[in-house]
Amino acid sequence: MATTSPHTTITVFETDVSSAAAEKILVETDKEMADATADRLVYYPYRVFGFDLHAEALLDEFDDRVYCGVDLCNDKEMFIEEAPKTTETVVDEDTLVPPADDLTAPERTARRYLMNLARKELRVGSLPDLTVVADRRIYRPFHVVTCATTAAQRLTYVVDAVTGEFHRVYLD
Amino acid sequence: MTNWTLVLPFIGYLLCLLGFGYVASTKLDDLSDYLLGGRTIGSGVTALTLQATSMSGFMFMGGPALAFNQGLWALWYAAGDFGGGLVNLAVLGRNLRRVTEALGSLTPIEWLEDRYMHVSVRIAGATIAIVFLAAYVFAQFIAAGKAIESVSGLPFLYGLTIGAGIIVLYTFVGGYLAVAWTDAFQAIVMAIGINIILIAGILEVGGPGALINELAAKDPTYLSIWGKGLVHAGEWGVVAGAVLIYSIGYMGLPHSVVRHLSMKDPDTAKGAAIWNVFYNTFFVYQPYILGLVAIVVLPNLSDPEMAIPRLATSLLPGILAAVILAALMAAVMSTADSLLIMAGSILARDVIQRFAADDLSDNQMFVWSRLLVLTIGVVGVVVAAVQPPGIFDLVVFAFGGLGTAFLVPNVAGVYWDRANWQGALAAMIGGAGTNIIWTVQDLQAVSAVHPFFAGLIASTLLMVVVTLITEPPTGQAISIVQRARRADTAPQGTVQQSARSLAPEARAIGTYLAVDDGASPTATGNPAVNARPADD
Numbered sequence: 003m004a005t006t007s008p009h010t011t012i013t014v015f016e017t018d019v020s021s022a023a024a025e026k027i028l029v030e031t032d033k034e035m036a037d038a039t040a041d042r043l044v045y046y047p048y049r050v051f052g053f054d055l056h057a058e059a060l061l062d063e064f065d066d067r068v069y070c071g072v073d074l075c076n077d078k079e080m081f082i083e084e085a086p087k088t089t090e091t092v093v094d095e096d097t098l099v100p101p102a103d104d105l106t107a108p109e110r111t112a113r114r115y116l117m118n119l120a121r122k123e124l125r126v127g128s129l130p131d132l133t134v135v136a137d138r139r140i141y142r143p144f145h146v147v148t149c150a151t152t153a154a155q156r157l158t159y160v161v162d163a164v165t166g167e168f169h170r171v172y173l174d
Numbered sequence: 175m176t177n178w179t180l181v182l183p184f185i186g187y188l189l190c191l192l193g194f195g196y197v198a199s200t201k202l203d204d205l206s207d208y209l210l211g212g213r214t215i216g217s218g219v220t221a222l223t224l225q226a227t228s229m230s231g232f233m234f235m236g237g238p239a240l241a242f243n244q245g246l247w248a249l250w251y252a253a254g255d256f257g258g259g260l261v262n263l264a265v266l267g268r269n270l271r272r273v274t275e276a277l278g279s280l281t282p283i284e285w286l287e288d289r290y291m292h293v294s295v296r297i298a299g300a301t302i303a304i305v306f307l308a309a310y311v312f313a314q315f316i317a318a319g320k321a322i323e324s325v326s327g328l329p330f331l332y333g334l335t336i337g338a339g340i341i342v343l344y345t346f347v348g349g350y351l352a353v354a355w356t357d358a359f360q361a362i363v364m365a366i367g368i369n370i371i372l373i374a375g376i377l378e379v380g381g382p383g384a385l386i387n388e389l390a391a392k393d394p395t396y397l398s399i400w401g402k403g404l405v406h407a408g409e410w411g412v413v414a415g416a417v418l419i420y421s422i423g424y425m426g427l428p429h430s431v432v433r434h435l436s437m438k439d440p441d442t443a444k445g446a447a448i449w450n451v452f453y454n455t456f457f458v459y460q461p462y463i464l465g466l467v468a469i470v471v472l473p474n475l476s477d478p479e480m481a482i483p484r485l486a487t488s489l490l491p492g493i494l495a496a497v498i499l500a501a502l503m504a505a506v507m508s509t510a511d512s513l514l515i516m517a518g519s520i521l522a523r524d525v526i527q528r529f530a531a532d533d534l535s536d537n538q539m540f541v542w543s544r545l546l547v548l549t550i551g552v553v554g555v556v557v558a559a560v561q562p563p564g565i566f567d568l569v570v571f572a573f574g575g576l577g578t579a580f581l582v583p584n585v586a587g588v589y590w591d592r593a594n595w596q597g598a599l600a601a602m603i604g605g606a607g608t609n610i611i612w613t614v615q616d617l618q619a620v621s622a623v624h625p626f627f628a629g630l631i632a633s634t635l636l637m638v639v640v641t642l643i644t645e646p647p648t649g650q651a652i653s654i655v656q657r658a659r660r661a662d663t664a665p666q667g668t669v670q671q672s673a674r675s676l677a678p679e680a681r682a683i684g685t686y687l688a689v690d691d692g693a694s695p696t697a698t699g700n701p702a703v704n705a706r707p708a709d710d
Contacts, residue, residue: 032667075682167673
């Protein structure tokens with residue numbers, strides 16, 4: 003008898019890239035990419051923070067609401083260009099990529115990242131002021147796509163269902 | 175005596191830049207716009223910005239000086255510079271990229287720590303990077319000082335102090351002065367300017383043929399591949415160092431992948447590579463050729479690093495020369511500012527934030543990176559004031575140090591599974607240290623071996639010997655490296671369009687899929703495998 007995993011409701015980034023589109027993106031990258039099949043969708047966890055940023059530079063001042071996601075599997079930061087558009091969805095728990103259990107301070111990670119970015123990009127004159135205005139766990143859907151090449155290779159890729167960007171997955 | 179026909183356009187240009195920056199800042203009013211400026215204003219601008227922030231002072235002053243002193247021999251460096259990216263990509267880049275992506279590493283220093291799994295590798299790597307970046311910054315200070323000297327007639331020391339002061343101030347509070355548009359604008363003015371000077375110079379000497387004849391008449395060895403007076407005759411160690419230094423040195427240049435998530439149509443910088451080739455074609459060789467032109471046109475030039483400024487002021491109308499020199503000054507500021515920011519970020523992210531103290535406040539972090547910038551600024555001015563080294567020598571020293579520190583640990587990390595952290599640490603410190611000693615003691619003169627080449631040999635020996643007398647590496651990074659190395663090569667177009675910033679996600683998803691498929695999880699050091707979502 004088939005068993006089913008429990009389901010759960012999660013918040014996900016709004017998805018623009020369908021499985022068919024993900025396949026098409028990969029096939030169009032190279033003439034040698036013969037075929038692509040989107041096998042499944044997995045959900046990758048981020049802690050997403052919204053900050054009100056105030057910074058001052060020479061003859062200039064910045065007030066901005068910025069968003070930063072912290073990858074909960076690797077503790078790596080990601081700048082989010084604008085307020086994330088999200089939807090609630092019910093998914094199979096088995097499709098959730100489990101986060102690391104030793105990430106203790108994602109807010110500090112996000113704050114320091116934005117601090118560095120502000121210093122680097124805005125050349126601010128003093129320590130930027132960052133106030134947390136939002137804090138959510140949001141999942142980013144990735145299509146897992148198996149590709150076949152004209153040389154009969156089988157390669158696995160993940161395609162970001164939000165942006166269509168992709169990356170190879172190295173499996174045994 | 176101050177030449178106001180040069181000074182006024184020079185200042186006018188910089189003021190226009192200020193206005194241009196201000197207008198741009200009204201269009202770019204949030205962090206996204208600044209951060210992703212390259213996306214919103216096009217891949218061409220991104221490419222030109224990168225060029226403006228990586229060349230400038232060296233190309234305008236260091237390259238021509240080398241050609242002025244050594245003749246055609248200088249082109250060995252240009253060949254390495256032009257082909258550097260290609261060599262990197264073709265020889266080592268492909269496997270290195272595959273392995274670093276499999277490990278989920280986003281920066282070169284991060285990759286070394288992920289591969290060798292020891293914090294000392296990261297600390298040593300970051301420290302070495304900061305030291306050699308500082309040397310690169312010193313070169314920009316000297317270039318800025320000389321640009322101001324050539325335009326204003328002020329003594330070099332005044333020019334240096336003013337130049338370094340402006341650069342540090344710009345780094346601290348530049349704000350909208352530093353937007354991508356202004357960097358790209360410098361790159362365009364520099365590229366056009368240098369070609370205008372080149373055309374004027376070639377016309378002055380009577381054409382390319384006349385240039386060759388004049389050089390041969392002055393000293394036929396100017397046209398030799400072994401340098402003026404055949405000083406490098408048969409010194410293949412020196413030639414190899416000259417060709418390889420940029421192609422390999424770039425590998426050690428710290429850089430990071432900015433991860434971002436766009437809700438709009440993603441526009442990756444696909445055209446950037448084309449713009450880079452275009453820019454290189456019209457920029458890389460010209461400064462060296464101008465050094466050759468200066469041998470003929472300015473035979474009594476006392477400071478070869480002033481070849482381009484002197485050619486500009488003697489061959490072009492005052493306003494045009496001033497504009498080109500102002501663009502040089504602005505590009506030098508941009509380069510130095512980017513390097514200083516990079517050094518501050520490495521200190522903050524790779525040393526202090528990573529290892530020093532979890533409870534360090536944001537303010538303390540900010541102060542630390544500021545102090546580093548200030549220290550580099552003060553030391554740079556003192557060094558340049560007391561005994562100014564040549565710009566070319568400084569840049570070669572910086573690239574050589576980075577290359578000798580990082581090449582061997584990178585190659586061994588990919589191809590030699592036995593390589594361990596002790597070996598990597600010894601290779602980094604030994605390679606960079608040898609490069610420093612070789613340069614300071616001028617051992618090239620007695621050994622006929624380029625400092626860069628000597629550093630590589632020392633680094634290789636230390637990597638092998640120290641690795642073999644210490645314990646083999648443990649941990650799972652090796653199995654990931656092996657897996658990535660064994661993996662089939664993906665089609666080239668797919669590789670090129672792959673989003674490098676997704677490497678960490680791809681690694682974690684790979685681990686998750688391995689577990690989910692019931693396979694024994696290939697341990698990756700990623701603790702995500704067995705955890706469940708935690709409450710936020």
